[in-house]
Each structure stands twice: as C-alpha cells, then as structure tokens.
Amino acid sequence: MQRFFSKIVFFRPLVAAVAVRKYNIVMLRKAWMLFINTFTISMTANSGYAIIGVMKNRFVDRYGWFSREEMNNYIAMAQSCPGPMAVSSSMIIGYQSAGFIGAFAAVLGVIIPPFVMMIVVTYFYTFIATNPYVRLFITGMQAGVCALLMDVILGLFEGVIKMKSWFYYLLIILLFLIVRLTDLSVFLLAILCLIIAVVKTLLFTGKMEEKA
C-alpha cells in the first residue's frame, strides 16, 4: 500500500510523514512539554535570569533531558545573544530538545503570557501601579529570585571547578571587575572572551607541537 502511494509524486510527502510519525510523536510531546513549562515560567518570573534558573530545575534536575555541563553551555550561549535572555535560552533549549518545533513551541510559550498580560495591563495600569499589595508580593518574590540565581551560579561554578585550571578563576575575577567597574557592553565582553579563547588555543596547541 505504501509502495503504491509513493509511486504517485503527489503523495510522497504524506508517505514520508507517515514513516517518521513515531519520531515526530516523541518530538511533539517534548515540544508540548517545552511550551507548558516556558508558559508557566513566563507567567510567574519577571527576569531572564530567573527563567534560566527554572529551566535548569525542570529540564536538568527533573526531566533529565540534558547534563549540567550542557546546560551551562546553553546558559553561556544565551548570555551572548542580544534581546531578551528568556527568548534566546528557550530557543536554544527548545532546539536542542526537539528541533525547530521545540524551539518554536518554547519561544511561543515565553512570549504569550507577557503579551496577553501587558495588553490587559494597559487598561488596569493605575490599579496595578498604586496597589500596595501587588508591590509587597513582587518584592517578596525577589527573595526567591535571588535564591534561584545563587543556585544557577553554583551550577556554573561547579562546571568551572571541573575545568581544573587557575586560568578560569582569574578570568572570572577579571571579567567581574570589568563588569562592575566599567561600562563595557556584554557584546564587547563576549568578543573579548572569544579573543582570549582563540589566543589560548593557539598558544596551547603551539606548546603541544613543540613537545611532539
């Protein structure tokens, strides 16, 4: 039957779709989970950093889709992208778990809640801006966000310890000082990191060749 249909060119995409259906169902399930998770994250947290923390908790600690090592790489990449970090991190994590469908689902989940909420907020603007209870609740939530960021940093730092080189500790201190003391944009900072990486690899491979 399948062979018969694939003889007709018009049906070929359909036959192909049937053939990879099993694979697609797994991807679609993952995409749906990505959507649900980014949707609830975006409905609660209001900082890109908090969103990264929640994603680490869900996709690494709970579902086990990635290793901590990989997640740290994704955080590093999301940091180096322009625009909202929530979008770039969900794009990266979505693509790595379920391809284009996953990336699309994850980004859609991130942008729908704030989009709908802000449209509603334009009408209730004064109520929200002057209500003391809303303010108290949000300031309270900041404590949770701080704890979440500590968790993210600890995860990243464990990765740095595993690299077992004093070079990275120095680099962190240097970059931290640059961030705190100067006004250098993250874009230039990322370029600086890339240059350091290139130089370090060139020097390192040079030494290896000398030894050999």
Next chain:
Amino acid sequence: MISVIAIFLSFLKIGLFAFGGAYAVLPLIEEEMVINTGWMTFAEFSDLVAIDELTPGPIIINSATFIGMKLGGLPGALAATLGCILPGCVISLLLVVLYRKYREIPVIAEAMRTLRCMAVALIFSVLLKMLVSAIFPSGLNNVSDISLLTLALVVASFYVMRKYKTNPLYVMLACGGITLMLSLISGTA
C-alpha cells in the same frame, strides 16, 4: 497613529542592540522612544519602568508590548514584540546550530569555557545588585535599615531548592505570599 512598520523597525533596533539583560535594555528603550523618536514622554517612560517591575514576564517583552499597545493598538503591540525578539531568535538559532556542528573543535570548546566564565561574572554582578536592593530597601547608605525577613527568605528558599529540587516557581510564589501575609499581620501594609 504611528505606522506599524516604524514601530517594528524601532524595536528591531532595540532587540539587536539589547545585550545583557533587562538592566542594560531599559536605557536603550529610553533613548529610542523618548529621545530619538519622541513617541513617549519621560514621565510615560518612568511609568513603564514601574509597571515592568510589578508584572511577571521578561522585562523587554513587557515593555515592547506595553509601548506597542499605546502607540498602535493591537497591531502595534504585535509588531513591537516580534521586532524585539526577532534578532535574538535568529542569532541564538545560528549559535546553537553552529554549536551542534563544531563543539568538538578545540577553539569552540575553549570559547564555550571562556563564555561560561563570562556568564558567572555577569550573573554574579546581577545577583549582587538584586541582593542589595532586596535586603537593604533604602540603599547601602542606610545599612541599619536591613530587611531580616528577606534575608531569611533568601536563605530558606536557597536551602529548599538545593535540598529538595522544588520547582522554583512555587518557592518564588511562596516568598511573595509570606511577605504579603506577614506585613498584613504586622500592619505595615
């Protein structure tokens, strides 16, 4: 009514140059909306900052939707939101495809390591800012005004998250709820 295309292009520009999270982006939005285009007054912009802090959702998307809605209704909001996320989407997709293909190459692997160091430095700097503003509500000049409740909440939620791997969303909501309840009981609200 300002044209939807102009709104889209304006936010495309913001989305392309917005590196480094919300704190770096708000000045950029201010420059584009208040100074370059004059679509907003400065008072409107400070309203926007206040509303951003009080609503969930990523701050850049919130601002884009809010401004777009004010400037051009629903189409404006859609144009602004799409404009500000488009560059990030394209670039992050590009990065992840390249990462998938070339992560074994020594230079790329080394670059990932240095970028991770950058992430540590950046997040640590944001964390410091957040901790100071949460624990010392009236600023560092007045250290005696320390919010012990917030400090306790930070420590407790960190412990709970590390130990039980609880969903951080529940922890955050609980923190908000506890703060609200305690100030209602003590009558400070």
